[in-house]
Amino acid sequence: MLMFPDQWRGDWVPQSRGATDDGASIPLRLPFITSLMNEGTWFTNAYSAAPVCAPSRGALVTGREYDEAGTPCNFCGNVPTDLPNMFQALSKDPEAKYHTMTTGKDDLTKTTQPGPNGDTNAAALGFTDWIRYSGKDDVISSWPVPHEPYGYWL
Numbered sequence: 001m002l003m004f005p006d007q008w009r010g011d012w013v014p015q016s017r018g019a020t021d022d023g024a025s026i027p028l029r030l031p032f033i034t035s036l037m038n039e040g041t042w043f044t045n046a047y048s049a050a051p052v053c054a055p056s057r058g059a060l061v062t063g064r065e066y067d068e069a070g071t072p073c074n075f076c077g078n079v080p081t082d083l084p085n086m087f088q089a090l091s092k093d094p095e096a097k098y099h100t101m102t103t104g105k106d107d108l109t110k111t112t113q114p115g116p117n118g119d120t121n122a123a124a125l126g127f128t129d130w131i132r133y134s135g136k137d138d139v140i141s142s143w144p145v146p147h148e149p150y151g152y153w154l
């Protein structure tokens with residue numbers, strides 16, 4: 001499982017995975033997240049390709065610089081479906097047989113948005129399943145005309 005949430009605070013890290021003992025860690029009970037951390041790969045020295053969501057996620061997915069991944073800013077561009085990405089590689093490899101899913105805002109279709117059913121470009125991007133929504137700013141900026149599942153729910 002690869003998780004890249006938008007707002008993950010450093011002081012949410014369990015003390016067993018490197019939080020300091022100086023009281024900086026918030027004592028949260030996160031059994032599932034903690035088990036993923038303990039059993040998976042833990043990146044202690046990593047960086048983000050861009051300081052905001054869409055360019056950073058586009059870069060991570062495609063392995064390219066953010067300005068070459070189709071999402072040069074937070075409110076512009078789509079990751080091109082003909083640009084190879086890790087979801088396509090995992091889901092289309094007959095030997096790998098990976099199930100690739102996205103949930104929430106993946107920020108890979110910023111211009112077109114996920115669409116009323118969340119399926120805009122989802123299969124072409126390599127997802128086997130999806131539950132996609134826009135971010136709150138995207139939903140609010142088009143209010144009161146909904147354009148994706150969260151907006152219709154509101």
